[in-house]
Amino acid sequence: MAEMTLSEMAVDVLTTADGFEKTKKSRDYAAQWFAAREAGTPLSIGRADAPLRPSRPAKPELLDPRDVPKRKPGSPQGRIALLHAVAHIELNAVDLHWDIIPRFAHIEMPLGFYDDWVKSADEESKHFNLICDCLKELDSFYGALPAHAGMWRAAEDTVDDFMGRLAVVPMVLEARGLDVTPGMIDLFRKAKADRAVASLETIYAEEVGHVAYGSKWFHFLCGRHNLDPKEQFHTLVRKYFHGALKPPFNEEKRAEAGLPPDFYWPLADQHPPRTR
Ligand SMILES: [Fe+2]
Ligand SMILES: [Fe+2]
Numbered sequence: 001m002a003e004m005t006l007s008e009m010a011v012d013v014l015t016t017a018d019g020f021e022k023t024k025k026s027r028d029y030a031a032q033w034f035a036a037r038e039a040g041t042p043l044s045i046g047r048a049d050a051p052l053r054p055s056r057p058a059k060p061e062l063l064d065p066r067d068v069p070k071r072k073p074g075s076p077q078g079r080i081a082l083l084h085a086v087a088h089i090e091l092n093a094v095d096l097h098w099d100i101i102p103r104f105a106h107i108e109m110p111l112g113f114y115d116d117w118v119k120s121a122d123e124e125s126k127h128f129n130l131i132c133d134c135l136k137e138l139d140s141f142y143g144a145l146p147a148h149a150g151m152w153r154a155a156e157d158t159v160d161d162f163m164g165r166l167a168v169v170p171m172v173l174e175a176r177g178l179d180v181t182p183g184m185i186d187l188f189r190k191a192k193a194d195r196a197v198a199s200l201e202t203i204y205a206e207e208v209g210h211v212a213y214g215s216k217w218f219h220f221l222c223g224r225h226n227l228d229p230k231e232q233f234h235t236l237v238r239k240y241f242h243g244a245l246k247p248p249f250n251e252e253k254r255a256e257a258g259l260p261p262d263f264y265w266p267l268a269d270q271h272p273p274r275t276r
Contacts, residue, residue, distance in 0.1 A: 003043065004029075004043070005043060005044045005045060005046025005047075005048065006029075006033060006043050006044070006045050006046060006101055006114060006118070007045055007046040007047055007048035007101055007102035007105050008046060008048045009025075009029040009032070009033075009043075009098075010029075010048065010050065010098040010099070010101040010102045011048040011049065011050055011051070011102055012025060012029070013025050013026045013029065013094065013095070013098045013121070014050060014051055014054040014055065014095055014098055014099060015051060015054070015055050016055060017055035017056055017057050017058075018057055019057055019087075019091050019128060019132070019142055019143075020129075020132075022055075022091070022094060022095075022125075023091075023094060023125035023126075023128050023129055024125075026094050026098065026121050026122060026124075026125040027122055027125050027126070029118075030118050030119065030121060030122035030125075031122075033114070033115075033118045034115075034118070034119075037111070037115065042111055045101070045105050045114065046105065047102070047105050047106070048102045048105075049102070050099055050102040050103045052156065052159070053152055053156070054095040054099070054152070056091075057143060058143075059143030059144075060084070060088065060142065060143045060144075060145060060146055060147040061146045061147070062146070062147055062148070062149035063146045063147070063148070063149055064149060064150070065148045065149075065150065067146075068146055068147070068148060069081075069146070073187060074187070074191075076138070076191075079138070079187070079188065079191060079193065079196070080135065080138050080140045080144075080145070081145060082184065082187070083131055083134050083135050083138070083140075083196060084135065084140070084142065084144065084145045084147065085147065085148070086127075086131050086184075086200075086203075087128055087131040087132055087135065087142040088142070088147040088148065088151065089151070089177075090124050090127040090128040090131060090203075091124075091128050091142070092151040092152065093120075093121075093124040093127070093174075093210075094121055094124040094125050094128060095152075095155075096154075096155055096169055097117045097118075097120045097121035097124060097210075098117075098121050099155055100117055100165060100169075101114060101117060101118075103159065103165075104162045104165070107162055109217075113217055113220075116213040116216070116217070117213065119209075120209070120210045120213060123206045123209075123210070126202075127199075127202070127203050127206070128142075130199040130202060130203070131199060133195065133199070134193075134195050134196045134199055137195055153242075154168045154169055154173060154240070154241075155169070157240045158240055161236070161240070162221065163218060163221050163222075163232065163236060164236045164239065164240045166214050166217055166218040166221070167214075167218060167232075167233050167236040167237050167240070168236070168237060168240045168241050169214065170210050170211050170213060170214025170215070171211065171214045171215060171218060171233065171237075171259060171263075172237055172241055172245065174207055174210045174211050174214065175211045175254055175257065175259055175264070176245075176246075177203075177207050178204070178207060178208065178211060178250045178253040178254060178257065179246075179248065179249055179250045181200060181203065181204040181207070182204070182250070184200055185197055185200045185201060185204065188200060208253055208256055208257050209257075211253075211254070211257035211258070211259060212256070212257040212258050215257060215258035215259055216258060218232075218233065219258075230262055230263055233263050234263075234266060234267060237267055238267070241267075244267060244268055244269035245264055245267045245268045245269070246268070246269065247268050247269075247270050249261075249264060249265075249268075
Protein backbone atom coordinates (compact mmCIF):
# COMPACT_ATOMS: atom_id res chain seq x y z
CA MET A 1 0.00 0.00 0.00
CA ALA A 2 1.34 3.42 -0.90
CA GLU A 3 2.27 5.62 2.05
CA MET A 4 -0.42 8.11 3.07
CA THR A 5 0.39 11.77 2.72
CA LEU A 6 -0.04 14.08 5.71
CA SER A 7 -3.06 15.71 4.04
CA GLU A 8 -4.71 12.32 3.58
CA MET A 9 -4.11 11.52 7.25
CA ALA A 10 -5.68 14.84 8.21
CA VAL A 11 -8.78 14.18 6.12
CA ASP A 12 -9.10 10.70 7.63
CA VAL A 13 -9.15 12.25 11.13
CA LEU A 14 -11.62 14.93 10.04
CA THR A 15 -14.03 12.41 8.52
CA THR A 16 -14.00 10.10 11.57
CA ALA A 17 -17.06 10.81 13.76
CA ASP A 18 -16.43 8.97 17.03
CA GLY A 19 -14.32 10.96 19.50
CA PHE A 20 -12.18 8.07 20.72
CA GLU A 21 -11.62 6.76 17.20
CA LYS A 22 -10.84 10.27 15.93
CA THR A 23 -8.29 10.94 18.69
CA LYS A 24 -6.71 7.48 18.30
CA LYS A 25 -6.15 8.06 14.59
CA SER A 26 -4.86 11.55 15.36
CA ARG A 27 -2.27 10.21 17.80
CA ASP A 28 -1.24 7.32 15.51
CA TYR A 29 -0.75 9.64 12.54
CA ALA A 30 1.21 12.11 14.67
CA ALA A 31 3.52 9.27 15.75
CA GLN A 32 4.00 8.27 12.09
CA TRP A 33 4.76 11.85 11.08
CA PHE A 34 7.38 12.32 13.80
CA ALA A 35 8.96 8.87 13.23
CA ALA A 36 9.43 9.74 9.56
CA ARG A 37 10.81 13.16 10.46
CA GLU A 38 13.32 11.61 12.84
CA ALA A 39 14.38 9.09 10.23
CA GLY A 40 15.06 11.99 7.86
CA THR A 41 12.40 10.77 5.42
CA PRO A 42 9.48 13.17 5.99
CA LEU A 43 6.05 12.17 4.69
CA SER A 44 4.91 14.29 1.82
CA ILE A 45 2.28 16.92 2.58
CA GLY A 46 0.28 16.06 -0.55
CA ARG A 47 -3.20 17.31 -1.34
CA ALA A 48 -6.59 16.10 -0.15
CA ASP A 49 -10.01 17.72 0.05
CA ALA A 50 -10.86 18.70 3.60
CA PRO A 51 -14.61 18.55 4.33
CA LEU A 52 -16.21 21.93 5.07
CA ARG A 53 -17.27 20.46 8.44
CA PRO A 54 -15.65 17.57 10.28
CA SER A 55 -17.61 14.42 11.16
CA ARG A 56 -18.89 14.36 14.73
CA PRO A 57 -20.66 11.77 16.88
CA ALA A 58 -24.48 11.72 17.02
CA LYS A 59 -24.22 12.88 20.65
CA PRO A 60 -23.74 15.49 22.09
CA GLU A 61 -26.66 17.35 20.68
CA LEU A 62 -25.42 20.74 19.44
CA LEU A 63 -27.40 23.75 20.65
CA ASP A 64 -27.17 27.49 20.25
CA PRO A 65 -25.00 28.71 23.18
CA ARG A 66 -28.04 30.59 24.58
CA ASP A 67 -29.98 27.30 24.82
CA VAL A 68 -27.28 25.31 26.64
CA PRO A 69 -28.56 24.98 30.22
CA LYS A 70 -26.45 26.83 32.79
CA ARG A 71 -25.49 24.95 35.95
CA LYS A 72 -24.01 26.32 39.14
CA PRO A 73 -20.23 26.04 38.76
CA GLY A 74 -19.74 25.04 42.43
CA SER A 75 -22.07 22.01 42.30
CA PRO A 76 -21.07 18.49 41.19
CA GLN A 77 -23.43 18.82 38.22
CA GLY A 78 -21.80 22.16 37.41
CA ARG A 79 -18.35 20.55 37.42
CA ILE A 80 -19.56 17.81 35.08
CA ALA A 81 -21.01 20.45 32.76
CA LEU A 82 -17.74 22.37 32.79
CA LEU A 83 -15.68 19.27 32.00
CA HIS A 84 -18.14 18.36 29.26
CA ALA A 85 -17.68 21.80 27.70
CA VAL A 86 -13.89 21.40 27.86
CA ALA A 87 -14.09 17.96 26.18
CA HIS A 88 -16.13 19.55 23.39
CA ILE A 89 -13.55 22.31 22.94
CA GLU A 90 -10.71 19.77 22.84
CA LEU A 91 -12.41 17.60 20.21
CA ASN A 92 -13.04 20.69 18.13
CA ALA A 93 -9.39 21.67 18.52
CA VAL A 94 -8.25 18.26 17.22
CA ASP A 95 -10.20 18.95 14.04
CA LEU A 96 -9.03 22.57 13.80
CA HIS A 97 -5.36 21.62 13.90
CA TRP A 98 -5.72 18.85 11.31
CA ASP A 99 -7.92 21.04 9.11
CA ILE A 100 -5.26 23.73 8.63
CA ILE A 101 -2.96 21.19 6.92
CA PRO A 102 -4.97 20.09 3.84
CA ARG A 103 -6.95 23.35 3.75
CA PHE A 104 -3.85 25.43 3.04
CA ALA A 105 -1.56 22.76 1.53
CA HIS A 106 -1.38 24.81 -1.70
CA ILE A 107 0.64 27.43 0.21
CA GLU A 108 4.23 26.35 0.57
CA MET A 109 5.40 26.26 4.19
CA PRO A 110 8.53 24.99 5.96
CA LEU A 111 8.28 21.50 7.48
CA GLY A 112 8.38 23.05 10.96
CA PHE A 113 4.91 24.44 10.32
CA TYR A 114 3.54 20.91 9.97
CA ASP A 115 5.54 19.70 12.98
CA ASP A 116 3.84 22.34 15.11
CA TRP A 117 0.25 21.60 14.06
CA VAL A 118 0.67 17.83 14.13
CA LYS A 119 2.10 18.14 17.65
CA SER A 120 -0.81 20.43 18.65
CA ALA A 121 -3.38 18.01 17.21
CA ASP A 122 -1.70 15.16 19.11
CA GLU A 123 -1.86 17.17 22.35
CA GLU A 124 -5.53 18.10 21.83
CA SER A 125 -6.26 14.41 21.33
CA LYS A 126 -4.57 13.65 24.63
CA HIS A 127 -6.53 16.50 26.28
CA PHE A 128 -9.84 15.09 25.03
CA ASN A 129 -9.00 11.68 26.48
CA LEU A 130 -7.81 13.15 29.81
CA ILE A 131 -11.08 15.04 30.22
CA CYS A 132 -13.12 11.99 29.19
CA ASP A 133 -11.36 10.08 32.00
CA CYS A 134 -12.42 12.82 34.43
CA LEU A 135 -16.02 12.58 33.22
CA LYS A 136 -15.95 8.81 33.63
CA GLU A 137 -14.79 9.18 37.23
CA LEU A 138 -17.93 11.30 37.79
CA ASP A 139 -20.15 8.68 36.09
CA SER A 140 -20.59 10.81 33.01
CA PHE A 141 -19.26 10.83 29.45
CA TYR A 142 -18.81 13.07 26.41
CA GLY A 143 -22.23 13.14 24.78
CA ALA A 144 -24.21 13.01 28.04
CA LEU A 145 -25.04 16.74 27.82
CA PRO A 146 -25.76 19.14 24.98
CA ALA A 147 -22.83 21.21 23.68
CA HIS A 148 -22.32 24.52 21.93
CA ALA A 149 -23.02 24.59 18.22
CA GLY A 150 -21.03 27.09 16.24
CA MET A 151 -17.59 26.02 17.48
CA TRP A 152 -16.61 25.38 13.88
CA ARG A 153 -17.65 28.84 12.76
CA ALA A 154 -14.12 30.28 12.97
CA ALA A 155 -12.93 27.55 10.62
CA GLU A 156 -15.68 28.16 8.11
CA ASP A 157 -15.22 31.93 8.21
CA THR A 158 -11.51 31.58 7.44
CA VAL A 159 -11.78 28.70 5.00
CA ASP A 160 -9.87 30.63 2.34
CA ASP A 161 -7.82 32.98 4.48
CA PHE A 162 -4.70 31.37 5.88
CA MET A 163 -3.57 34.36 7.94
CA GLY A 164 -7.13 34.93 9.12
CA ARG A 165 -7.22 31.33 10.37
CA LEU A 166 -4.02 31.81 12.37
CA ALA A 167 -5.19 35.14 13.77
CA VAL A 168 -8.58 33.86 14.93
CA VAL A 169 -7.95 30.26 15.99
CA PRO A 170 -4.67 30.07 17.91
CA MET A 171 -4.16 33.80 18.57
CA VAL A 172 -7.72 34.64 19.72
CA LEU A 173 -9.61 31.45 20.65
CA GLU A 174 -6.75 29.43 22.11
CA ALA A 175 -5.32 32.55 23.80
CA ARG A 176 -8.71 32.94 25.50
CA GLY A 177 -8.14 29.47 26.95
CA LEU A 178 -5.03 30.82 28.68
CA ASP A 179 -7.17 33.55 30.29
CA VAL A 180 -9.84 31.24 31.72
CA THR A 181 -8.01 28.02 32.61
CA PRO A 182 -6.41 29.19 35.91
CA GLY A 183 -9.88 30.02 37.30
CA MET A 184 -11.12 26.57 36.30
CA ILE A 185 -8.14 24.89 37.97
CA ASP A 186 -8.95 26.80 41.19
CA LEU A 187 -12.55 25.67 41.06
CA PHE A 188 -11.59 21.99 40.79
CA ARG A 189 -8.87 22.38 43.40
CA LYS A 190 -11.46 23.70 45.87
CA ALA A 191 -13.60 20.65 45.11
CA LYS A 192 -10.54 18.41 45.71
CA ALA A 193 -11.00 16.94 42.23
CA ASP A 194 -7.38 15.88 41.81
CA ARG A 195 -7.70 14.23 38.42
CA ALA A 196 -9.38 17.29 36.91
CA VAL A 197 -6.75 19.60 38.45
CA ALA A 198 -3.89 17.52 37.01
CA SER A 199 -5.57 17.27 33.59
CA LEU A 200 -6.27 20.99 33.39
CA GLU A 201 -2.71 21.78 34.45
CA THR A 202 -1.41 19.65 31.57
CA ILE A 203 -3.78 21.40 29.19
CA TYR A 204 -2.79 24.84 30.49
CA ALA A 205 0.94 24.15 30.05
CA GLU A 206 0.54 22.77 26.51
CA GLU A 207 -1.88 25.41 25.26
CA VAL A 208 0.79 28.10 25.64
CA GLY A 209 2.63 26.25 22.88
CA HIS A 210 -0.38 26.30 20.55
CA VAL A 211 -0.79 30.05 20.90
CA ALA A 212 2.97 30.46 20.36
CA TYR A 213 2.82 28.40 17.13
CA GLY A 214 0.03 30.63 15.91
CA SER A 215 2.00 33.76 16.64
CA LYS A 216 5.18 32.32 15.13
CA TRP A 217 3.61 31.37 11.78
CA PHE A 218 1.48 34.50 11.64
CA HIS A 219 4.65 36.58 11.97
CA PHE A 220 6.37 34.36 9.43
CA LEU A 221 3.63 35.04 6.86
CA CYS A 222 3.64 38.78 7.62
CA GLY A 223 7.37 38.73 6.90
CA ARG A 224 6.83 36.83 3.67
CA HIS A 225 4.27 39.39 2.47
CA ASN A 226 5.95 42.45 3.97
CA LEU A 227 2.98 43.27 6.23
CA ASP A 228 2.95 44.93 9.64
CA PRO A 229 1.96 42.07 12.02
CA LYS A 230 0.03 44.14 14.55
CA GLU A 231 -2.01 46.03 11.93
CA GLN A 232 -2.64 42.85 10.00
CA PHE A 233 -3.78 41.06 13.16
CA HIS A 234 -6.23 43.86 14.00
CA THR A 235 -7.65 43.90 10.47
CA LEU A 236 -8.16 40.13 10.36
CA VAL A 237 -9.63 39.75 13.84
CA ARG A 238 -12.08 42.59 13.14
CA LYS A 239 -13.04 40.89 9.89
CA TYR A 240 -13.49 37.33 11.16
CA PHE A 241 -14.07 37.42 14.90
CA HIS A 242 -17.54 38.37 16.01
CA GLY A 243 -17.46 40.68 19.01
CA ALA A 244 -14.81 42.24 21.21
CA LEU A 245 -12.13 40.40 23.14
CA LYS A 246 -12.93 40.00 26.84
CA PRO A 247 -10.55 41.06 29.59
CA PRO A 248 -9.14 40.18 32.05
CA PHE A 249 -6.30 38.82 29.92
CA ASN A 250 -3.59 36.51 31.15
CA GLU A 251 -0.91 38.97 30.11
CA GLU A 252 1.96 36.89 31.43
CA LYS A 253 1.06 33.68 29.56
CA ARG A 254 0.10 35.65 26.46
CA ALA A 255 3.55 37.26 26.52
CA GLU A 256 5.15 33.84 26.91
CA ALA A 257 3.22 32.77 23.80
CA GLY A 258 4.42 35.75 21.75
CA LEU A 259 1.26 37.86 22.03
CA PRO A 260 2.12 41.40 23.18
CA PRO A 261 -0.54 43.65 24.79
CA ASP A 262 -0.77 45.99 21.80
CA PHE A 263 -2.09 43.05 19.76
CA TYR A 264 -5.14 42.33 21.90
CA TRP A 265 -5.96 45.40 24.03
CA PRO A 266 -7.09 47.54 21.06
CA LEU A 267 -9.65 44.79 20.25
CA ALA A 268 -11.05 44.61 23.78
CA ASP A 269 -14.32 46.11 24.99
CA GLN A 270 -12.44 47.94 27.77
CA HIS A 271 -9.36 50.10 28.07
CA PRO A 272 -6.14 48.62 29.42
CA PRO A 273 -5.32 49.36 33.06
CA ARG A 274 -3.42 52.64 33.29
CA THR A 275 0.28 52.28 33.71
CA ARG A 276 1.53 55.38 35.51
FE1 LIG B 1 -6.29 21.51 24.26
FE1 LIG C 1 -4.86 24.03 21.83
